[in-house]
Amino acid sequence: MPETVPVRCPACRREHVYAAPSYPCACGAPLAPPLDRRAAPVPVAHRVWDEDWITVRCASCGRRDQWPRPELGCPCGTVLRIAVTNTPPQGTTRDAHPAPARPPFEPVAIRTARDAVTDAALYLRWLGCEDIRRADQRPPSGIGLAARGLLAQVDPAARPASLRDVECLWLTAMTDSAACAYFSLTGYADDARACADALGIPLFVLDLTGAARPVNGPAEELHAARA
Template identity: 55%
Template structure:
């Protein structure tokens, strides 16, 4: 059971008990957001994307992830942000050995359905066991599988910031890796958000051959799925 911590409202100065939230890590272990006991809570006047997520290391597997920022509503009417213990700087791990694979055989893209098929074939080639279309298509998800959610954008416009964030939230909900494929590339903000959230981003041409556009995609190609 998670221990409660005393937190003082910055507006009315009333001290109250706060129980840090617990979430399931993708490794299966419960992860309790580590509240900074001696930190200074802040009144929330407005939110930004950076304000609503915190970076926390899982104590079981060591994986670093983004989790909802702890907050609570005080009886005085103020919404309070609770500070979190920052993660320790991690030593750079040794590079994982590259996965040996046969040459990828692409699927020519003529339709939007072909693009999804090509992405599914590529994900299988990377090592994901069962990428498939959801029976009831969710907004923002075209393929899913064990430890995986993927979006395939066959449109002629670059993928936007909202597309990346929506996919990442689906991955967070499923404790799965999010992977994005786009035929038209990525807007600058979308590319930056993908990098910040460690989402592998790929661009596809009409031959059906995905190409990595960021470091997480390069790592995925080199080492395969996280649980692989």
């Protein structure tokens, strides 16, 4: 059962019960951020990338990774940041045997642009990418993510990604001597897909469940190599 804590919205005083999300660690063990029952939730006024992620240690294998900071959206419109502790999650021990196979990717539902970025980052981590962070250079559209040896673009726009979008990502990745991948919520223009196929750029479409669907050959190869 996921850990739950009572949460009261400081804006409208509504009472909620928040359940901590669970994500698969690279070792296969379920991992959830440890919630702090004593600390009050904090309304989110401004987004800062570094504050949207926390470091959580897996009690099964000891690995430390960054995961989305727990948040709750109140019906009044207030977004609440749920406090966490610095202790490892309960229910597993460091001596436990890790799962022998990679677990399936577990997305989070997409309701906002931030959710799309979170899902893309989680998917990249599931693929085995390390040191995922906000890219230093902002792309012409969407949000850039950087990992070790990889540059990714997440495009939550309500239009298909264009040829220029794909070309700009490729040129930026070439400058950094990195591979690249593109995530879109609404697909790709025909010439953008043709360009990506020619350059070997993996293209993914994020559906509203958060699942990342490969839509060209390079993306299918990347997914199959890690599945």
